[in-house]
Amino acid sequence: MNMAGLRAEQALIADWITAGSRVLDLGCGDGQLLAALAEHKGVTGYGIEIDPDNIVSCIKRGVNVIHSDLDAGLSEFDPESFDFVIMTQTLQATRFPHELIDEMLRIGRQSIVTFPNMGHWKCRAQFLLGRMPVTRHLPHTWYDTPNIHMCTLSDFEDLCAEKHLEVLARAAVDSKHRAVPGMGLWPNLLAEIAVYRIRRRG
């Protein structure tokens, strides 16, 4: 699908989304993904966003946006009321990521989650040198970062196993949002940004 302006990570997600489905985008930013999905795939749904300027951008794009704090929960939404619940690059900034994943799979039949991978070799190298990693895709210092719950691909997959969640698809991109070669062999070493599609088992 040709969707100009989307980050590679978003284009990947767009490919995974069934046309005409109902989508909830948690931390939808300026609404670019939802607007593209609406235009190219006839998707309907809502974005949730906390930043007022982003909310204005969403409204300008004609994206339905609900001003809300993800940490306050998603109790407004009924079980299985969406086909897909998406959360891009936000999981690591929430207070209770594990509970949020439960919530996502309560209200959505499938979830798509992306997050920065702490297992990337650049991060590992900085740890070896005794420092908290600061990289292109994780530019924040330890004392001033929104990212309070960092994990690696392996950590995330452990959580999925513990929660009996099925990983339907996995992909990875680098900080320039290009697909990563060699990903199949060493995903946890080479992925800067991880992209997962998950659902409940059974």
Next chain:
Amino acid sequence: MPEPKPADSVGLVVPQFRHFDEPLALDCGVTLPAYDLCYETYGALNAAGDNAVLVCHALSGDAHAAGYHEEDSRKPGWWDNCIGPGKPLDTNRFFVVCANNLGGCNGSTGPLAVKPHSEKRYGPDFPIVTVRDWVRSQVRLADVLGVKQWAAVMGGSLGGMQVLQWTIDFPDRVRHAVVIAAAPRLSTQNIAFNEVARQAIRSDPEFHDGHYVEHGVMPERGLRLARMVGHITYLSDDVLHAKFGRELRDGKINFNFGVEFQIESYLRYQGESFVNRFDANTYLLMTKSLDYFDPAAEYGDDLTRALASCQASYLVISFSSDWRFSPKRSREIVRALLDNDLDVSYVDIESELGHDSFLLPIAQYHEVLRAYFDRVRTSP
């Protein structure tokens, strides 16, 4: 009006009147044989008739939403900061209509009007009107103006409730609904405040069971008190503190019951200016319409079911420090709209100014309105 006329002002406006002869059956069981609506319009209706926006006023509002009545008017209409050429509700694009609600005291038929075939005013005999009655009365105005479908209906507080009612009762006549600082129904605390206001008026010795006009008096003390109580609830504790603190008018306490703290002086001023422009019987009626508004009541208190037939796209706005119509109440509306898979956006605007925020030109708030109205499609 400032000289020269500000470029973003609608300028001088003239209130218009429309008489409706067809009887109007009200929720209370009474039928009004005929009624008048006073309204103002700004901008022009386009050839397709699809650029009309109805503005609904709040408790003490009227039809004069924007512009000036006289060259030497000092104050513009009550929502002038929002309505005008280039303003968030842009009169270069939209044909804006604002009508005084039935039961009002500023032009539309209400307690001050003379009963048909009689020489007496309605006074306290004016029937209690509901938000639904207002919508019923105003849909006829839409017909007269040639508006088959409002591009948007917009209002704050009680006006926001009326917006919601429009989309429930006439789903095919509203494309966009802008519901600001509203609630799906009043809280118990809100009804309690309204009752204090009503008792203040009704216990004034000059009230005369509502027949004060015949007695040549006004229950001024009661109305003043009602407004003072109301005004406190429209502002936040923080903004009152920031504006007045504990500042003393004479710089020292005087050990008497005169005006000492600045806040006392402010409240008296607010009460005083209100009695000069508002009718006590209308105030009683408007508080009742507020108390009675509850579209979910006939659906087993299920707001989702009450909104099931709605078709409009919604913008719901609340203000962080509004404790009279708190953000939580707006979220109840949002939730019911989400349950019905309707198009809805919701914003909680950060503001210290309490319920009154909806009337103020808060940058973020106006930016949201502007962005939303930009998306409202109209024919050229």
